[in-house]
Each structure stands twice: as C-alpha cells, then as structure tokens.
Amino acid sequence: MMDTRKNIAIDWASPDVLEQIVQNIKNPLENIISASQNSSMEHKNVVDEIIFSSSKEISDIVEEIMRKAKSKSLNITFQDRPEIFEIYEENQNVRAMCTDEIKPQKITQMDQEWLMNFEKEIYGCIAKDYLSLYDLAFRMAVSERQLHRKIANLVCLTPNKYIRILRLHKAKQMIDNYIQSSISQIAYSVGYNDVHYFSTLFMCQYNVSPKDLIKTLR
Incomplete structure (x- = not known):
C-alpha cells in the first residue's frame, strides 16, 4: 500500500x-x-x-x-532607548562632538521614540553614500528645518553628525562581531566609498584605525 x-x-x-x-x-x-x-x-x-x-x-x-x-x-524590537545615548555615554570623542551635555533622563519617552525611529530610518539606508536630509525629514513627518532644530535640542548634534556617528558605530559593530574583516567592504557597507576618509573618521571617533582594531581582534 x-x-x-x-x-x-x-x-x-x-x-x-x-x-x-x-x-x-x-x-x-x-x-x-x-x-x-x-x-x-x-x-x-x-x-x-x-x-x-x-x-x-x-x-x-x-x-x-x-x-x-x-x-x-509582531516584529517588535526590544530596544528601549536611542542608541545615541549609549554611544554618547561610552565614547568621549562623541561627547566632545556635542554642543552641550545630553541628559537622557530629561528627554520624554515620546521624544526618545522619535529618536529611535530616526535611527531606524538611518540604519535602513546606511549603505547609501548620501542620505538626503530632506528625505529623512519627510519620512519623520517634519520639515528639514524642524529636523535640525529637534535633533539639536534633543542630542545637541547636527543631523549629519548624528548620521556619521551611527555609520561609524555600525562599522565598529561589524568589526567587533567578526561580520566583516575587509576594511573596504566595511566602509562600503556603511556608506563610505572613500576608504581612506572612512578610516580617518573612524580613527577620530574611536582613537584606533579600523585596520589596527581588526588586528587586535584576530
């Protein structure tokens, strides 16, 4: 049968x-x-x-x-606060980039959720070498001028500096988690076509070059 x-x-x-x-x-x-x-x-x-x-x-x-x-x-994430807070707290160079001290405890939950959504938008297109602030502002339902003002008020940064910090943070995560060991591929993955420029910015944010960081982890 x-x-x-x-x-x-x-x-x-x-x-x-x-x-x-x-x-x-x-x-x-x-x-x-x-x-x-x-x-x-x-x-x-x-x-x-x-x-x-x-x-x-x-x-x-x-x-x-x-x-x-x-x-x-339900595609719910467990992130409970913007990543910029942790980056700011752990990195003296990022703190120096801010025009004033970031005080997470004084930022409302609604504004923190807004920042998390902004970070999601950035990470969603982080491989692009150019992120249009106009497009980001549109997706965040604010004008470009309001985007500048809101980010400056909440995290004491310009939108472009915020984006740069997240790009480099993502690059460091890729190195730390052994996702990628090619510096050029890491740079391209976070939106930098100029590898030398990427390495210079990375060095400024983390006091170590991507190349040297990769060597220390091997």
Whole structure:
C-alpha cells in the first residue's frame, strides 16, 4: 500500500512553531507545579519543595520564550532607548562632538521614540553614500528645518553628525562581531566609498584605525 502522506516542511525558526512547542511544554509543566505545590502544602516535604521551585523556574523561562516568540512575530524590537545615548555615554570623542551635555533622563519617552525611529530610518539606508536630509525629514513627518532644530535640542548634534556617528558605530559593530574583516567592504557597507576618509573618521571617533582594531581582534 502506497503511503499518500505528504512530507510537510516545518520552519523550526518560525515564531508560531516555537510558540506551539513551548505551549506543549507549558501545559504539563503547570500540572506538575500545581501537584507539587499541593503536595508540599500537605506534607511539607523538602523534595516536593525542590520540585516546585525548579518547575517554577522552568515555567518562568518558558513564559519569557513565549513572550519573545510573540514579539518576534509582531516584529517588535526590544530596544528601549536611542542608541545615541549609549554611544554618547561610552565614547568621549562623541561627547566632545556635542554642543552641550545630553541628559537622557530629561528627554520624554515620546521624544526618545522619535529618536529611535530616526535611527531606524538611518540604519535602513546606511549603505547609501548620501542620505538626503530632506528625505529623512519627510519620512519623520517634519520639515528639514524642524529636523535640525529637534535633533539639536534633543542630542545637541547636527543631523549629519548624528548620521556619521551611527555609520561609524555600525562599522565598529561589524568589526567587533567578526561580520566583516575587509576594511573596504566595511566602509562600503556603511556608506563610505572613500576608504581612506572612512578610516580617518573612524580613527577620530574611536582613537584606533579600523585596520589596527581588526588586528587586535584576530
């Protein structure tokens, strides 16, 4: 007799599949927790307490996996503040580029979300050698003049300096994470066609050339 069943390809990386697998673990796990808790309450048994505690920890991990799986399916990112804040805090050269001190605690959540959206727009076209401020302003629903004013008020930078900082930050991430070891390819990936100019800017921001940084990581 011929088997007429079809081989179904399963996308194990799919958030929906992951959620289903976790749910299959979660249901019996909840029964174990419930039974262990009742047993420990009735008999005060140390073993039952250990079973309950361990099961509860596993359950918490399962909940976290489900939360991230659902968020991934909705394309939700876990970035909770603009990257410029962390870059500013960790890099003295970036702080020197700002006309005044950036104070994240005084920037409203709405304005922080605006900055994160601005960063997403930049990263979305970071490989372009020229990013039009007019186009960026249009996508951010402000005029070009308002773009300059808003960025200056929030992070004490010009839009072009902000873009440059993010370009070089992305380049450093590529080196740190071993994504690319070719300086020219790194430069092109973040929008610089002139490798020498890219290296000069990188040196100014990080006090080390891309070439030397790559050598130290090998």
